[in-house]
Amino acid sequence: MRNGEVFHGHVVRALYLAAGAVDVAVETGDDELLEAVARQFERTLARRTHLTGGMGSRHLDESYGEDFVLPPDRAYSETCAGVATIMLAQRLLLATGDLRYGDIVDRVLHNVIATAVADDGRSFFYAHTLHQRVATEVVSQDRVQLRFGGGARAPWFEVSCCLNNVARLVASLGTYFATEDPGGVQLHQYAPMRVEAGGMVLDVDTAYPDAGVVTVTVVEAPPTPRTLTFRIPEWATGPESVHRRVFKKQEQIRLELPMRPRWTFPDPRVDALRGCAAVEVGPVVLCAESIDQEDGVRLDEIQVDTSVAPEVGAVKGHRTHPADTGRPYQSRRAAAERPDPVVIPLLPYHRWARRGPSTMRVWLPADPFERVSRTV
Ligand SMILES: [Zn+2]
Secondary structure: OOOOOOOOOOOOOOOOHHHHHHHHHHHHHHHHHHHHHHHHHHHHHOOOEOOHHHHHHHOHHHHHOOOOOOOHHHOOOHHHHHHHHHHHHHHHHHOOOOOOOHHOOOOOOOHHHHEEEOOOOOOOOOOOOEEEEOOOOOOOOOEEEOOOOOOEOOOOOOOOOOHHHHHHHHHHHHOOEEEEEEEEEOOOOOEEEEEEEEEEEEEEEEOOOOEEEEEEEEEEOOOOOOOEEEOOOOOOOOOOEEEEEOOOOOOOEEEEEEOOOOOOOOOOOOOHHHOOOEEEEEEEEEEHHHOOOOOOOOOEEEEEEOOOOOOOOOEEEOOOOOOOEEEOOOOOOOOOOEEEEEEEOOOOOHHHOOOOOOOEEEEEHHHHHHHHHOOO
């Protein structure tokens, strides 16, 4: 495969370059260039993107890995790469009118950007691991942190790009939520807001993504037909997405998105994730954090039971008791002796590492391995 077909090298620079290329393509009417960038992005999303929407698999050069190299414990997923992904996705959305690009913005906002900054706004993640194996120390407020530090948000890094990038994104967030064309309004992201666009004034009320109901109240509308379009996320099916008519003042349009927790499985070509599963609710990726587990249950000993639907905030599984045999390899499959049933609490990935040092994992070893080992 030629390098021109997928993003490679330094993730943030590749995405910035692509965003600039979309601008050039739009300004000059270069459809070939636009299609080439869209193709590269599509392939990168299909093969080089973490579940969170984060990109980057190598700490060296802060770069993409080869296709399907997506190790959760070495995920780089720089905050700036999240910002740059949103910038590129939005440009492609505006250039093509394809609402699916809004899915990417949604995913990155809720799993990379929302994860980056501490609740008090005084520390942040530069990189976003998906698997923290060892609880790190609390970072001193007066010490510069190496930029690769994973387990705790740090007050400052030797490279400070992400801080400014998040500030810029938050300041311009409103530009990503709705668009207009001569026919009406398109809603791409859901948050409480007033939208003045497409000849209409709309009030949007929602607790998304904590809840799936989005209520739009028409404040002003012309006496001629308008089209109101909702982005229906890829994980949702069913709701009607396009409404075209003469809207009346105070009329309400309601969208209900299904927010049941669901299992997510990796492509089998992602070697680092084989045998694992994750849980998502709407656009939000969940994780298990050590601080929430039953006494003595370690995150490297759990197996989840994917034959049982995830509940809100927890999944069923087992605690295994791996034996130390002197080497991490044996001539037969390690038997999971006396697996104890456990409930494994989960929380949104963007909430992790907010209660002190902990271990964490997004991808959870799943039960088929246990069944195999019992039959050996
Ligand atoms: Zn950065």
